[in-house]
Amino acid sequence: MKTKLAYLLLLALLLVAPFLVYPVFLMKLLCFALFASAFNLILGYGGLLSFGHAAFFGGAGYFTGHALKVWGLPTELGILAGALGAALMGLAIGQLAIRRHGIYFAMITLAMAQMAYFLFVTSSFTGGENGLQGIPRGTALGLFDLQNNLTLYYFVLAICALGIGLIARTVRSPFGQVLAAIRDNENRARSLGYDIERYKLLAFVLSAGLAGLAGATKTVVFQLASLTDVHWHMSGEVVLMTLLGGLGTLAGPAVGAGVIVTLQNYLASGPLSAWVPVVLGVIFVICVLAFRRGIVGELRALIRNSF
């Protein structure tokens, strides 16, 4: 009951938000909220630290950019193509990495993402250093002109809500239960007859595909696909967002993404603009040292302990 009310409140807030805050900024927030939530699916619920998620996020941006600009696909299909492309990348990278644990898994994902970065830099369809610019936003369902920021906002909101909704459902699904079991005790799950690698791989592909959905949507918003989004900085940033917000909580990554993106925006225009990485680094250190469960995790613990 209470949660239903909270959801309705959140929905109302999201619906009126573009009248209060600059919609493009809100759309950026939404895309990163989805990106971090997708990342959380593999780290928080799968127990696997991927250090290469920028490849999916940024890669999807290129795919979508190409599909919209060169192939002239409708916007929805272009975004879908980006997400699918990212899922396929996830399948390829996952196959190689999934048998490894801990730091080795992180290293392989990082190495593969660096290779993807190299490919994106050198291949011609990405526009190299310049990136893909002037990507057309097109229309939604062939009816609503997405050049209008307000219209685009609701379009983006719908995509991100669907994406995060799917993640929430996945976590509670039968598959999510198996995933939770694997994260809790891999050997026991194996002794119950589960081929744990296949479950981890599916989780990884889902995570990659949804990270791609976020990147593809962001590309439509900014009409741009660039190297920033495939750079390893981006892989690090999403780790930070997820940890800051609360690992393995549904709302945590979105909250973390909100905090980081907002900070970046404010700092970038102020006197501290050159210090953004330092500020983020300090936040990260404080988060790791003082509140390890992240914002949402700590709040939840607080509520649980005071009742």
Added chain:
Amino acid sequence: MTETGDFILQTQGLTKEFKGFTAVNGVDLRIRRHTIHALIGPNGAGKTTVFNLLTKFLTPTRGTIAFNGRDITPAKPAEIARMGVVRSFQISAVFPHMTARENVRVALLRKLGTSFHFWRGERALAPLNDRADELLAMVGLERFREAVVADLPYGRKRALELATTLALDPELMLLDEPTQGMGREDVELVTQLIRKVSANRTILMVEHNLGVVSTLCDTITVLQRGAVLTEGTYAEVSADPRVKEAYMGRAA
């Protein structure tokens, strides 16, 4: 022909070497169908290692394993579990962040065939609740269904592990010290439970509590320094001076 009919599991020359140290040395085990078979021996004798070899959590250096007459030496752990050989672990193996019911449900889920369905809601799990609760009741955990397992006392966790193992309805159950760390009452409970579930099933168990072994087990294999010292009924084995010596040697 009756060979494989009588014995559900047979090993030949099962050997495991760890960097020059032989933990299991040429073990020939024959587990008779529908019996309770104990594997005993002093600490470090190699009992858990044998379990790990049988379930392929470790790869044998040499030797073969046959289940129902079929060579399963190259199979993977999950495959072996799916064939009907399910193990428990010496250190209780549960899913600590899930509830007791969820633990058992995860075991039941695989046969339902929906374990890859990520798009289905919680409702897809509901059909398993009754069976899960039944299994929980069987091990005296009906009051703890919704409890997060990390918060349960050790004895309850072991009971839960047993319920989870039973959920798979294994043909051959491997129990590694199911009563370890339990109080007298719980030991009694688990002993009765094992007897109850042994109907139509074969059980191979590692057990230090000789009281439990003597009441439950039909055959006992004594392992010492990785090799089989002797095998027989409880009366036979306990009368063997070499067995006493093996255990005394541990104390000294």
